[in-house]
Amino acid sequence: MNIESQMILIFGATGDLTRRKLIPSLCHLLQKKRLTSCTPIVCIGRRKMTTESFLELLAPDRYVDNIEKNVLEDLLSRIAYFHFDPASHKTGDFVEGIKGIQQSYGCTSNILIYLALPTTAFLQTAQLIGALNFDKGWRRVVFEKPFGENLASAVQLNRDIHSVLDEEEIYRVDHYLGKQLVQNILTLRFANEIFSGAWRRQAIDHVQITVAETLGVEKRAGYYDRSGAVRDMLQNHLLQLLSFVAMEPPAEVDGDGVRNEAVKVLEHLRPLQPSDIVVGQYGTGSINGENVLAYRQEEGVGDESTTETYVAIRAHVDTDRWLGVPFYLRTGKRLQQRYAEIRIVFKHTANNLVGRCGKPNMIIIRIQPYEGLALAFNVQKPTEQDETESVLMDFCHHCHFGPNTPEAYESILYNVMEGDHSLFPRHDWIEASWEYIDRLRDLAAPPVVYDSGSMGPAEADKLLEADGRKWQNDV
Ligand code: BG6
Numbered sequence: 001m002n003i004e005s006q007m008i009l010i011f012g013a014t015g016d017l018t019r020r021k022l023i024p025s026l027c028h029l030l031q032k033k034r035l036t037s038c039t040p041i042v043c044i045g046r047r048k049m050t051t052e053s054f055l056e057l058l059a060p061d062r063y064v065d066n067i068e069k070n071v072l073e074d075l076l077s078r079i080a081y082f083h084f085d086p087a088s089h090k091t092g093d094f095v096e097g098i099k100g101i102q103q104s105y106g107c108t109s110n111i112l113i114y115l116a117l118p119t120t121a122f123l124q125t126a127q128l129i130g131a132l133n134f135d136k137g138w139r140r141v142v143f144e145k146p147f148g149e150n151l152a153s154a155v156q157l158n159r160d161i162h163s164v165l166d167e168e169e170i171y172r173v174d175h176y177l178g179k180q181l182v183q184n185i186l187t188l189r190f191a192n193e194i195f196s197g198a199w200r201r202q203a204i205d206h207v208q209i210t211v212a213e214t215l216g217v218e219k220r221a222g223y224y225d226r227s228g229a230v231r232d233m234l235q236n237h238l239l240q241l242l243s244f245v246a247m248e249p250p251a252e253v254d255g256d257g258v259r260n261e262a263v264k265v266l267e268h269l270r271p272l273q274p275s276d277i278v279v280g281q282y283g284t285g286s287i288n289g290e291n292v293l294a295y296r297q298e299e300g301v302g303d304e305s306t307t308e309t310y311v312a313i314r315a316h317v318d319t320d321r322w323l324g325v326p327f328y329l330r331t332g333k334r335l336q337q338r339y340a341e342i343r344i345v346f347k348h349t350a351n352n353l354v355g356r357c358g359k360p361n362m363i364i365i366r367i368q369p370y371e372g373l374a375l376a377f378n379v380q381k382p383t384e385q386d387e388t389e390s391v392l393m394d395f396c397h398h399c400h401f402g403p404n405t406p407e408a409y410e411s412i413l414y415n416v417m418e419g420d421h422s423l424f425p426r427h428d429w430i431e432a433s434w435e436y437i438d439r440l441r442d443l444a445a446p447p448v449v450y451d452s453g454s455m456g457p458a459e460a461d462k463l464l465e466a467d468g469r470k471w472q473n474d475v
Helices: 016-031 051-058 069-077 091-105 119-130 151-162 180-190 221-246 256-267 397-401 408-418 427-443 458-465
Strands: 007-011 041-045 079-083 111-115 139-143 170-172 204-212 277-287 290-292 310-316 326-332 339-346 362-368 372-380 388-396 448-452
Touching: 007 016, 007 091, 016 051, 016 069, 016 408, 051 079, 069 079, 079 091, 091 119, 111 119, 111 408, 119 139, 119 151, 139 408, 151 427, 170 427, 180 221, 180 362, 180 372, 204 221, 221 256, 221 277, 221 310, 221 326, 221 339, 221 427, 256 427, 277 458, 310 458, 326 458, 388 397
Parallel strands: 007 041, 007 111, 041 079, 111 139, 139 170, 204 326, 277 448
Antiparallel strands: 204 339, 277 290, 277 310, 310 326, 339 362, 362 372, 372 388
16 A cells, blocks of 8 residues: 655654654654655654754664664654643644644645653643644544553543544554564464364363563653553553454454454453452562562652552453353563463364373464464374374564564554554453453452562462463473
C-alpha cells in the first residue's frame, strides 16, 4: 500500500518514548523510503525551547542504529519544535500555531497525531485535537498505553474521547502487537494446516505465556508504583498474547476481523479465583553478577509499598476449543533473564508404544530476544532403539530474514500510516480486559517477596504444581 503525505504531531516530545522509539522508527521508515518527501514532524512539548535546542536534547545519534548519515540529516530537517503548555496557553494558540505550520509546508492535509503522554492527559489533548478542524484529509490519533487505570476510567475515557473523535480515527497502542513474532501467531495458526489442525483442546494440554524482564523499575517509580505489573503488563501485553493464541479464525485478517475475535476471547475468560493468582515484589539479589536493590529501596518507592512487580495467573478460556485447557501467564521485573515466549504444550500421545512415550510435543513462539519458532518432538535414539529423545526443530527469524526486520514501534507507526487497525485494541477489548483485571486486583493477596535474579516467587511454581505441571524455564 502507498503511504500518503502527512504531517506528524508528537505530543510528549521531550519524553523517553519519543527519543528512544518514535524518532528511531521514523528514521528507519525514511531509510526504507516509506515516508513521502512531504512528511513534516512537529514535536510538541511543555518546555520552552527552540527547535535547535530540542534537537540537541533529542541527540538522535545516541539512539538510532544502522542509519545512513544523509537519512538522519533529512529526518532532522523535517522536525520543528512547538512549545505548548495547556496550563498557560489557549486552545486557539494551538490551533493557530499548528495550522500555521501546516500552511508553511502546504503539501498535505492528512495528520497523524501521537500522544506519548500519560493516560490522565488523554482527554484534554483529545479535546485540543478536536479543535483542529481541517476540512480535508484524514486525522489519525494514536494513544500510548495504558488506556485508563481500571474499568470505570477506561469506560469514561472511551466515552469522552468518542465525543471528539470517531473510533475509526483512534489507534490505541500495544507495542507487543508490533513485534514480528506476535504478528506471526496468526500466520502460524491460520496459514499452516499442521498447526491449525492441532490447535484445539483435544490435542493441547496447556499453554504458558512468559514475559520476563531483568530490568527493575528504573526511573519510572512515579508511574510504576501506582500501576504495578498487573496493570503495566498483564492487562495489555499478556492478555493480547492470550487473545491471539486463543482466538477463532477471523472472518478477515485486517481491520475489525481480528479485533472482533480478540474481544470474544476476553468475553469467554472464566472469572478468576484467589487460588488462580500469585503476585510478588522483588527483593534484593543479583542479576548478571551485579547486586541490585529491592523494589522498596528503589528511588521514588516508599519502604512500605505493596505494589507488585510480578504476577502469575491460571486463566481459562471457556470456548468449545479451549474448555479444560489452562493458560498460565506470568510476567515480572528483575527476573533471571529477559525473554518473552509462548509455549503450546501438547498432551502425551494416546497410543504410545511401550517405552516410547517420550516428552510432550511443544510449539515455542519465541518473541524476544531470539525471534523464532521451535517445535519439540520425539525421535528414536540411534543406539538404544526403544528410547526416545525430545529434539527441537528451531526456526530463527533473523537468520532467515536478516537482522533488519522492523522494530515494534516501526510496525506500529507504519500500520497507522496505512490506516490498518488490526494491530490496535478496540474500545471493547480494552474494557473487557479491565473488567478481568479489576477482579484480579480485588482478589489478589499482598505480594510475596522473591529474590531478584530468580524466576519469581515459589508460590508461582506451586500454582502449576497443584495441577501436576511446571513452568518451563529453559530458554
Ligand atoms: C512497557 C512497560 O509497556 O513494556 C514496561 O510499561 C516494560 O514496564 C516494557 O518494561 C517491556 O517492553 P519490551 O518491548 O522491552 O518487552
